[in-house]
Structures are given as structure tokens and as C-alpha cells.
Amino acid sequence: MIEGLLRELAPQVLTALVRRYGGFDTCEDAVQEALLAAAVQWPRDGVPDNPKGWLITTASRRRIELWRSDSARQRREEAVAALAPPDPDPAPAVDDTLTLLLLCCHPALTRPSQVALTLRAVGGLTTAEIARAFLVPEPTIGQRISRAKQKVKGTSFSLPPADERPARVAAVLQVLYLVFTEGHTASAGPAVDRVELTAEAIRLTRQLHAELPDEGEVTGLLALMLLTGARRAARLGENGTMVPLADQDRSRWDADAIAEGTALITRALATAPVGPYQLQAAIAAVHDEAASAEDTDWPQILLLYDLLRQVAPGPMVTLNRLVALAMVEGPAIALAELDAAEPPDHYRVDVVRAHLLELAGDREAAREYYAAAARRTLSLPERRHLEARSLPDMPGKP
Amino acid sequence: MKYLVLIYGNPASRSAWAGMSDEQKAAGLRAYVEFNDDLDGSGERIVSERLAAPELTKQVIVRDDEVSTTDGPFAEIKEQLAGFYLLECDSEERALEIAARIPEAPYATIEVRPVMGLTGDVDFDLADL
Numbered sequence: 352m353i354e355g356l357l358r359e360l361a362p363q364v365l366t367a368l369v370r371r372y373g374g375f376d377t378c379e380d381a382v383q384e385a386l387l388a389a390a391v392q393w394p395r396d397g398v399p400d401n402p403k404g405w406l407i408t409t410a411s412r413r414r415i416e417l418w419r420s421d422s423a424r425q426r427r428e429e430a431v432a433a434l435a436p437p438d439p440d441p442a443p444a445v446d447d448t449l450t451l452l453l454l455c456c457h458p459a460l461t462r463p464s465q466v467a468l469t470l471r472a473v474g475g476l477t478t479a480e481i482a483r484a485f486l487v488p489e490p491t492i493g494q495r496i497s498r499a500k501q502k503v504k505g506t507s508f509s510l511p512p513a514d515e516r517p518a519r520v521a522a523v524l525q526v527l528y529l530v531f532t533e534g535h536t537a538s539a540g541p542a543v544d545r546v547e548l549t550a551e552a553i554r555l556t557r558q559l560h561a562e563l564p565d566e567g568e569v570t571g572l573l574a575l576m577l578l579t580g581a582r583r584a585a586r587l588g589e590n591g592t593m594v595p596l597a598d599q600d601r602s603r604w605d606a607d608a609i610a611e612g613t614a615l616i617t618r619a620l621a622t623a624p625v626g627p628y629q630l631q632a633a634i635a636a637v638h639d640e641a642a643s644a645e646d647t648d649w650p651q652i653l654l655l656y657d658l659l660r661q662v663a664p665g666p667m668v669t670l671n672r673l674v675a676l677a678m679v680e681g682p683a684i685a686l687a688e689l690d691a692a693e694p695p696d697h698y699r700v701d702v703v704r705a706h707l708l709e710l711a712g713d714r715e716a717a718r719e720y721y722a723a724a725a726r727r728t729l730s731l732p733e734r735r736h737l738e739a740r741s742l743p744d745m746p747g748k749p
Numbered sequence: 750m751k752y753l754v755l756i757y758g759n760p761a762s763r764s765a766w767a768g769m770s771d772e773q774k775a776a777g778l779r780a781y782v783e784f785n786d787d788l789d790g791s792g793e794r795i796v797s798e799r800l801a802a803p804e805l806t807k808q809v810i811v812r813d814d815e816v817s818t819t820d821g822p823f824a825e826i827k828e829q830l831a832g833f834y835l836l837e838c839d840s841e842e843r844a845l846e847i848a849a850r851i852p853e854a855p856y857a858t859i860e861v862r863p864v865m866g867l868t869g870d871v872d873f874d875l876a877d878l
Contacts, residue, residue, distance in 0.1 A: 461839050486867065487751075487795070487837050494792030528871060536869030579874075586876045593876045638877075667872035674878060699873055706878050729750075730869050737875070 353393050356402060357386050358554075361475025364406045366447040368414065369508045375454065376500045379472050381414035382406070386475060388413075448473065449562045450510055452555070456522045457503045464499040465526045467492050473558075474551055484546045485533065520563070524572050524628065527556050531576050535583065537732070549580050567623025570615050571632045577612030578635035581605040593736040597644040609639045627663035630655050649678035666695065670703045682710035698727035702737065718743070751795070751837050751864035752844035754851070758831035762856035780852040788836070793847065795835040803829040828858055835864075 361382060368378040385406050399405040455469040470476045470484075478496060482489040511519050534548025556573045563569045585599035616632040623629070634655045641647040656672035669692060677685035686707045694700040705720035718741045725737035769777065788794035806821040831853070838844050841863065848859045869875060 491792045491837050532871045537867040729863050731865050
């Protein structure tokens with residue numbers, strides 16, 4: 352598929368150009384235009400014998416054109432470099448994708464800018480595709496990308512010093528996870544022209560994992576995406592409604608993704624220092640292993656949440672842990688802990704309280720909290736789900 | 750995250766504007782141009798408009814397939830919607846910061862409302878409950 356090939360080649364072509372000429376900003380624009388040209392020409396004329404070479408040559412030419420329209424001063428400075436086309440198929444440096452990801456997730460950029468730049472420069476998506484995927488206007492994404500490129504203009508295209516690397520890699524993981532979540536939790540219905548963000552996030556995380564196979568958290572994130580993404584088909588009901596884990600048709604879970612994710616997380620936990628992504632992946636794996644909701648090893652999940660609470664404490668971890676606690680010790684104990692924690696006034700607290708009350712058999716009170724949560728969520732699919740739960744008993748409700 | 754920023758004028762803000770000299774008015778409009786350019790630079794302004802006078806409002810009422818249209822001067826309402834911004838920004842904090850910089854803010858009442866989206870939380874999937 353041409354689209355897939357272009358996305359695969361995009362970061363390779365970009366790094367080839369940046370390594371040859373420098374100037375990430377202009378090179379990135381040139382590659383984007385070469386990709387657009389290929390998307391038009393290849394389906395019509397056929398894929399060239401050396402697609403990567405074609406893209407590099409086209410992007411190099413385009414770069415010269417872009418540069419010609421630039422100022423005369425720059426022209427003099429770049430005159431020599433611009434005239435020599437690069438080797439059409441240079442051997443890629445081993446760490447190319449990593450270097451590119453780290454640059455796109457530079458700490459000087461805001462999170463949405465990091466996301467947009469990563470999807471375009473590493474993912475090879477067009478500005479229009481990114482805009483559609485995030486349901487924002489194209490100029491907004493365009494501005495975000497061009498501002499981001501201005502900000503990282505002076506940054507050298509090389510790996511950051513070793514002492515900065517863990518924090519920088521962590522930022523890349525957050526960006527990739529955000530892209531995944533955007534695709535996973537948004538149930539916008541059948542939007543045919545929307546890029547599959549979950550698949551895109553998994554693809555990019557795979558590339559990162561290939562470069563950093565011993566980084567436990569990279570492996571953990573890839574496993575987490577595979578293990579939660581595996582449930583996607585069962586997660587949404589017929590009308591795009593959310594189906595809770597306990598009610599999901601487990602035969603619709605993706606067994607291959609579960610097998611791959613489980614193998615990855617098993618190896619990571621055995622060989623790398625533990626981290627939050629690995630623990631979340633382990634929790635997802637325990638769910639995925641259960642043949643039915645009743646078979647779920649909740650004590651194991653609770654144990655993992657206890658660990659997660661130590662490694663990466665936070666309000667969401669606290670809430671998720673209470674759900675597991677209720678399954679092990681009973682809803683009354685979980686409710687008591689929820690009260691003792693003096694939770695903030697947030698709709699997610701209402702959701703968990705409602706869930707615990709429902710488990711405790713107090714449906715009346717549960718419905719009230721579901722209704723309160725439904726009013727305050729900012730996600731339409733969540734609101735639909737919570738509204739449904741706030742209604743009096745219907746067939747199919749637990 | 751999208752936020753709708755609503756700018757409400759009131760009698761005091763309207764008379765403040767009416768009492769300004771042409772130069773002051775021009776300066777006020779320039780402030781808006783600069784403000785908008787700044788937001789366009791960061792890609793945070795999706796759209797913004799200044800609304801025509803409230804007395805030009807029409808009310809459309811549909812009941813039992815009957816459509817009726819009435820003039821709606823609503824003169825008795827002191828606070829009138831005067832304009833709006835639809836923003837795309839990183840956080841509510843940022844939206845509030847932008848809202849406070851609206852040139853009219855010292856005179857008007859500004860409301861910031863989050864827009865419903867389609868995405869849930871990174872760490873909390875309701876389907877996992």
C-alpha cells in the first residue's frame with residue numbers, strides 16, 4: 352500500500368536530508384512536499400524502483416526551490432551544499448528514528464506541538480490528516496507545526512547527552528501514548544478519512560522499540576498499547592457505545608496482539624527496572640489472560656496497582672486501584688477508602704463512586720453519581736455511556 | 750482542547766466605548782488586531798467574531814411545526830453577548846489566560862466554556878471499569 356510505504360519512508364528520507372544539508376525546518380517542508388507529490392504520482396505512474404531514492408531526490412530538488420525563494424543571504428551561505436544531491440540511498444544511521452523522535456518531542460515545545468510535529472516528521476502524515484484525526488482546523492495544526500519547527504531550529508540533529516536521555520525518552524513515550532489514547536478512547540463512529548491513530552502510535556512505538564530494545568519502559572508502552580488495543584473491537588458496541596470490560600465479547604479480542612504484548616511485557620519485567628508503563632501493561636495482560644470476567648485474577652491486579660501507586664502515584668492510579676480493591680476486599684471497603692482519601696471534586700471520582708455503589712447493590716445512589724458524572728465529562732462517548740448507566744434498570748445492565 | 754470564550758458587554762462597557770474618541774477607538778481595534786495576530790501565530794484561534802448590535806437579534810421559535818420569528822431587542826437584559834472566540838489550546842489554564850488578555854476584558858464579562866470532545870483520559874478508560 353502506497354500510503355503505508357510513504358509513512359515508513361518519511362522519517363528515513365527526512366533524516367537523510369537533514370544529515371546532508373542541516374536545517375531541519377526547510378528539510379521537513381521539502382519532505383512533506385515530496386510525500387504529497389508521491390501520493391499523487393505513484394498511484395498514477397506506478398511506484399518507482401527505488402522509492403526512497405525517488406523521495407530523497409524529489410525532496411532535495413524541492414528543498415533547493417524552497418531555498419531559492421529564501422533570502423539572498425541564506426542563498427550565499429547554502430549555495431555549495433545545495434547543489435550536490437545526496438546519495439540517493441544513504442545507509443541510515445542506527446539511531447535515526449530515535450534522534451528524530453527526540454527532536455520532535457523537544458522539551459521547549461508544548462505537548463500538542465510535540466504530538467503534531469511527531470506525526471508529521473516521523474509518522475509522515477500530512478497536516479490535513481493530523482487535523483482531521485484531532486478534529487481541529489488544518490491551519491491550527493499548520494501553525495502549531497511551523498511554530499514548533501521555529502523553536503527547535505537551532506537544535507543540532509544528534510542524540511542528546513546521556514544524562515538528559517531518560518527524561519527525553521520519557522517525553523517521547525508520553526507523546527506516543529497520547530496519540531494512542533486519542534485513537535483508542537475516541538469513538539467518533541465510522542470516520543473513513545480519519546487516520547487510525549492507535550495503529551500509527553503502535554507503529555511508531557515499534558520503531559522506537561527496535562532502536563531501544565532493552566529500555567523496559569519503551570517495551571512496556573508497546574506492550575500496553577498492544578494489550579489494550581487488542582480489546583478495541585469489543586470495546587465499542589453497535590451504536591458506538593462503550594462496552595465495559597466485564598460485558599465485552601472476549602472472542603473478539605485480538606489474540607495475536609495479546610500474545611505479542613504478553614511476550615513483550617513478560618520479558619521486560621524479567622530484565623529491566625520496573626516502571627509505570629510496564630506495570631500498566633502487566634495489569635492489561637492479567638485482564639487479557641482471563642477467559643471470562645469472573646476468571647480475572649483481581650488479587651494480582653490489586654498487587655500491581657499497589658506497586659504502581661509506589662512507582663507513579665496519582666489520582667487516576669488511586670481511583671483505578673479502588674476498583675480492583677473492591678473486587679478483592681468488597682465494595683464497602685473500597686468506598687470507605689475512597690471517602691478516607693478525601694478525593695477532589697471531579698467527575699471521575701463520581702464515576703468510581705457510582706461503580707462501587709453499584710457493586711454494593713445500591714443502584715439508586717449509583718444512578719445519581721452516574722448522572723452527576725455525565726453532566727461534567729468533556730467527552731461525548733463518555734457522556735452517552737454515563738447517561739445510559741444513570742437510567743433506571745434496563746435489560747443488559749449488570 | 751477547544752474552549753468557547755464569550756464576551757458580554759454591559760451598559761458601562763457600551764457607554765465607555767461610545768464615549769471614546771476616534772483615536773481611542775482606533776487604538777482599541779488595533780489592540781484586537783494584535784491580539785488576534787498573536788493567537789493566529791500560536792494557532793490557538795479557530796475563529797472569532799464581533800457580533801452586531803443586540804437589537805438586530807431575531808428569535809426563531811419552532812413549535813408544532815410552526816415557525817415564528819420575532820424581533821428580539823431584549824433591551825431589558827443588561828448583559829449582551831458582544832463577541833466570541835473559539836480557541837484550541839493546551840489547557841483550561843491557558844484558555845483563561847487568553848481570556849484575560851481580551852482587550853475588552855477590563856470592561857466586559859468574559860465566560861470560558863469547554864467544548865465537548867470525543868476523547869477520554871489517558872489513564873482512565875471508562876470501558877475498563
